[in-house]
Amino acid sequence: MTARLREARQSRDWTQAELISRLLAAVERLGLQPRSATSLKTLVSMHENGRRAVTSEYQQLYCEVYEAEPAELGFAAHSTEVDLSTAQPTLILPSQRQLPTPANPDTLGYLDSILNQHAQAEPLVGPQFLLPAVQSQMPLIDMLVRNAAGALRDDVLRVGARYSEFIGWLYQDTGHTVDAAKWTGLAMELAQELGDPQLSAHILQRRSNIATEAGHAGQGAGLANAALRFSDEITPRLRASALRQLANSKAVLGEESDYKRAVEQAMIEAAAGDDSDMLAGYCSVAYVEMESATGAVRLGDPEPAVATYRVSLEHWPAVQVRDRGLCLARLATAHAQLGDVEGAYEAGAEAASIAQRTGSARIMDELFRLQGHLAPWSKLVEIADLNSTLDEMKGIKRPT
Known part of the structure; x- marks a missing residue:
């Protein structure tokens, strides 16, 4: 073939x-x-x-x-082989076949339930197996958004924005930055029509995260500041989330004083909020500390970051497999910057195993950056083995 x-x-x-x-x-x-x-x-x-x-x-x-x-x-006449890492559904759009389902509470409840289940599964299984399933709901949602009117329209817009933002996140974690920006931009359009400051601020900080990870930290800082313009109308945890993202952007830009100021403010807001926050309950004090450690590594101060990462890993929820892998990859870089080859290898090898299991491009990108820090020890057997694994992963990582 x-x-x-x-x-x-x-x-x-x-x-x-x-x-x-x-x-x-x-x-x-x-x-x-x-x-x-x-x-x-x-x-x-x-x-x-x-x-x-x-x-x-x-x-x-x-x-x-x-x-x-x-x-x-060279194809078999009735091949049933499916490569789940790349397979995408063939979507039947409303323009191709009429979907008569009207907007009603039961339909919206079904869509909410499905999205919540996918969101719970995503940290455990990674994005690559969820994308086809989540996107398969979009023809129905697209029809509802175009046709819904009256009292239920706001609920339809909210469902559409949440699905679009989640798809954007899945694309980001598979390394498809352009698609991530496109879907998150659609979520922003729906949130703006809805006029919901909470949702708008959340999506703006997500756009900031995508831009920063794509290498556009200036844009990332601008979008984080745009989210913070809603400060008087949003929850403390949402403010903490936007401030955390502003800090990340400032660290990439090398603006240390602005980075530290944003971290300090994020810690205050995170402490004032609680885990019940629907959009940003995750942004606890511990989460901000872990994220600030990443900024410290970027700014060339890895020593305190190692301690922060290790404390975070001791209390990491078992279902948050993908995020554990990301933390391990960042810990490996901090160890490498300190010259701790053994620590870098152990954390890097575990992170590589999680990256292979979940298909997370974000973990892979962190590990590929780690390789540069490990260059002085590339002839050591353990490091050579890790580099070999990472080189193989470069052949399967989806491009941006």
């Missing part, structure tokens, strides 16, 4: 770029879930080199662009 796919392209004198252009056109023509050119470039290379199985949906795309039968491209 691998050879046949490459031969099919080369026999037509197509470059990979030409093939990708035709694949994008076929996706639109067939009404499939949109792809980015970047993600297709990675998959085409993997498919042609035999490093990733070709799912039934991609078999359909290749047959379409090459105008070939499955057997001609």
